[in-house]
Amino acid sequence: MSEDASDTTEGRLLQAAVGLFASQGFAATRVRQVCDQAEANVAAVNYHFRSKRGLYDAAIDHARAASVERSPWVALDANRNFWAHDEPEVRLHRFVSMMLDHALDEHGRPSELARILIHEMLDPTEAFERQVDVSIRRVFEALADICRQVRKAAAGRAPRSAAERQAIDAVVFLIGGQCMYPALVAGLPDPLYPGVSFDADGRVALADRITASALAQLQAVDAAPQTKRKTKPNT
Amino acid sequence: MSEDASDTTEGRLLQAAVGLFASQGFAATRVRQVCDQAEANVAAVNYHFRSKRGLYDAAIDHARAASVERSPWVALDANRNFWAHDEPEVRLHRFVSMMLDHALDEHGRPSELARILIHEMLDPTEAFERQVDVSIRRVFEALADICRQVRKAAAGRAPRSAAERQAIDAVVFLIGGQCMYPALVAGLPDPLYPGVSFDADGRVALADRITASALAQLQAVDAAPQTKRKTKPNT
């Protein structure tokens, strides 16, 4: 029925573990619960993964591999020139679509990887520094890179002021929030935003809006140095 | 040292419970852990709050009361005409600031209420429908109301098309994501966005940007019915 080796005990354990860790986090998930859902014996976890923590690490790797398989990060590191022929705005739009693809699964519900990630952000375990933190930062550095390229293409020169860096960070924050937020609200029992859908079609419209907002904010950097109030007027 | 009745056992239990439930969620938090942190006996929880779940409910109420005390929701229901003299754009900006005040605490770190809320969204307990869900929806309905007022003031008439409702929902989603996202990333050990700060000053700049993006998106509804691609081109 599934894509993974779900006919083996190890595969079924991984599949059940990913789902349970995603909803409940590491500490609240019980080993026996995973084994019941995987129709495996209680000792199977320690046999195949050494310990509960070993299962957790394997589950994170499994979830990330599945996520990357669905939507490969073609823009990271080595193959950064993969789409170098496109203009920066198009690159940004594709990158936003990728982030949404990693935050949501194929049914428009929060992806298991994103939910594990949120649990780790709320209450970091040992897996945070080792597996989670670095992968997050690689994504956001690549995103900031694209934003800088948009800026460089829009303005004449590559700027280096502190205000410029802050502006880039603000746009990255805008995009990151808009792409991570669906991983929270798309799982609610009844939708919080009936007009916003997270399936394949709605995701395209969402990526359009996010990209448009980001581009507008990137262009507004030098257009109006301070929009309304820059900092507090007094003390 | 603190504001609450932290000299009583009940107050210290509540204070410790709010913090621990916020980081670890209900299931992963141990009663003995709360009692240790509150310097109370293990039986104190069941004496003062009947059970662990009773402590959880009381902790949610306590966190919400503290949050409302810091930043009252002057825009909900009854006193909706509290700031009716202001133009809708200003009302929107103030509401966004309020949402940020409830997502972050006075030190610019994720508020305990918001973190409990995120835990409930990832893995709802019995407290979700009873305490969490309704309060979320009241906030977002008030926000949608303000957005509709902005639309009505910008365009000539109050519109009722389905596309209009979707556009309002999209803006509410934009604002909600930008206001909730800080509750996730402001707690990271080292900042993900060095150029974005969540203290009192940075929060004003953040509210400015969020409001500006929302207003731009609200004005773009009738300006360009479809921006780039409305839905998928084929099949």
Place this chain on the structure above:
DNA sequence: TTGACTTTAAAACGATCGTATGAAATGATT
């Protein structure tokens, strides 16, 4: 000081936690 009531303390309850053990079942290779 007495007596009634509220709050804290120590200890232990059964249940469940993650993990370990050793034997049975399974499968591939002689």
Place this chain on the structure above:
DNA sequence: AATCATTTCATACGATCGTTTTAAAGTCAA
């Protein structure tokens, strides 16, 4: 058929879970 490594199973270990019990300590009016 016999051997051996791999996998699954029932079972149980010590620790810890939420909760209860029972008694001691504190509080305050009469």
